[in-house]
Amino acid sequence: MKRVSLKDIAAMVGASPSTVSFVLNGKAKEMRISQVVADKITAAAKKAGYYPNQIAVSLRxxxxxxxxxxxxxxxxxxxxxxxxxxxxxxxxxxxxxxxxxxxxxxxxxxxxxxxxxxxxxxxxxxxxxxxxxxxxxxxxxxxxxxxxxxxxxxxxxxxxxxVNSYAGVTEGMEHLIKQGYRNIAWVTVDLDLIQVHDRTRAYTDSLKKHKLKPNEQWILKLPYDYSKEKSVQAICDFLANNKGIDAVFFATNYLGVTGLESITKLKLSIPQNLAMICFDDHDIFRLYPGGITIIQQPxxxxxxxxxxxxxxxxxxxxxxxxxxxxxxxxxxxxxxxxxxxxxx
Structure with a gap:
């Protein structure tokens, strides 16, 4: 079947090919083409199944x-x-x-x-x-x-x-410390990305600022390609093996969602047994009873x-x-x- 051309549309509506071209390329008003003519051309092109040749348009x-x-x-x-x-x-x-x-x-x-x-x-x-x-x-x-x-x-x-990741995590840490939490764990992803490094650096710097000695055992780095099941179990093991933790900061929202599942699996109550904060929001954090404190990205x-x-x-x-x-x-x-x- 022959491809419908711009000239075919022009013949259908009784207009010049240049007028049809202007209309179909969104320049009807710029070229002072009446709305009646523009509507007639658009309708004819739609009925005929005509679309501008994008390769030709890009070359031009x-x-x-x-x-x-x-x-x-x-x-x-x-x-x-x-x-x-x-x-x-x-x-x-x-x-x-x-x-x-x-x-x-x-x-x-x-x-x-x-x-x-x-x-x-x-x-x-x-x-x-x-x-x-x-x-x-x-x-x-x-x-x-x-x-x-x-x-x-x-x-x-x-x-x-x-987003200023360092400032976000710093603000979150200041909030936790102000609320009375001292044994704060950090759960992050093992990726060589600047924002990931900035967030971890803000976590350790905040602890040092308040003379809280960073504990390497309270930092969990999960491989990015871990399955959800492996991640849930890893966080469960991490929390179970570090009984002194009173708060946990998740570096990304998907880690936070996984962490929430782990905390539920361990039958821990938030915040009675463990406080929680996460970098970036998620619908689940808003719907969770009482809500999960987050660092919001604009x-x-x-x-x-x-x-x-x-x-x-x-x-x-x-x-x-x-x-x-x-x-x-x-x-x-x-x-x-x-x-x-x-x-x-």
Whole structure:
């Protein structure tokens, strides 16, 4: 069956091909084409099943109007919400978003970059995993705008948007200590990411500030690729073997959800037997009786800042070679106090 062309649509409605082109490319008002004619063209194109040839459009304009979003995990609450908001905000600028996940695997992340680069996308928003440095630098060498989200590579000047993890954990620790907790455990993920290191550093620095000696036995690092069952059991064993712990701080929301299951399995009451706080929120933390105290990440602001930064870079020839302080965005988190950290 012959593919319907722009000229075919023009013949159907009795308009010039250029008029049809303007309408179907969203330039009807700009070219002062009446709404009646625009509606007639749009209806005819829809009925005929006509869609602009994106390859031809990109060759003509030098743009695909498509952005690549590579996140840690689409299944995670934080990244799923972030992806949805970014998609909405990109659409407001006339862009579509193609997204995929790395599962914190650098090799997989590099494969995603290479796959997306074949589609000649206009720009990229990436939550980087260790090992993705070279492929991201290759995008930059190709003059593709890249904005890193949630993390960055120390030593590489690449625009990024992230939350101040150190400040967030520090505020959470100050709250626990103020509430009377002294034997605070730390449960984190064993990943070589700057935000993970910052959170652990804030935990140990806070203990030292209050002359509370850090106890290595009270720090649990779980492999990222552990199954949920293994993680639940590991946290159960950790808590059971460290009876003196009176509070536990989880470094991510998925660890917090797993930890909540472990605490329930041990039949411990929150906060009577054990106080709990988590970096990042989750629906379960709000629904849990009394609620779980959390460090809230401003997802809306992260998405907006990321899109704004990317839009400011698109179309500029020296796009990634003039990184200024304005390109390195660090947003403040917020402590949300709930019933899991009542005064001891």
């Amino acid at each position: 304009t030098g743009q695909t109007k498509i952005l690549g979003l590579i996140v840690e995990s689409i299944a995670g609450n934080f990244f799923a919400s972030l992806a949805r908001i970014i998609e909405d905000k990109a659409e407001a600028h006339g862009y579509k978003v193609v997204y995929c996940s790395t599962e914190n695997n650098g090799n997989r992340g590099n494969e995603m970059i290479r796959m997306l680069s074949q589609r000649q996308l206009d720009g990229y928003l990436i939550t980087p995993a260790a090992g993705m440095e070279k492929d991201i630098q290759q995008l930059i060498a190709q003059r593709k705008p890249v904005i890193l989200i949630d993390s960055y590579f120390p030593g590489l000047q690449i625009p990024h948007v992230l 997802i809306e602001e992260i998405a907006q800042a990321s899109i704004d930064l990317l839009m400011s870079k698109l179309g500029k020839q020296q796009v990634m070679h003039e990184v200024t302080g304005k390109d390195l965005v660090e947003l403040p988190p917020a402590l949300i106090v709930r019933g899991s950290t009542l005064q001891k």
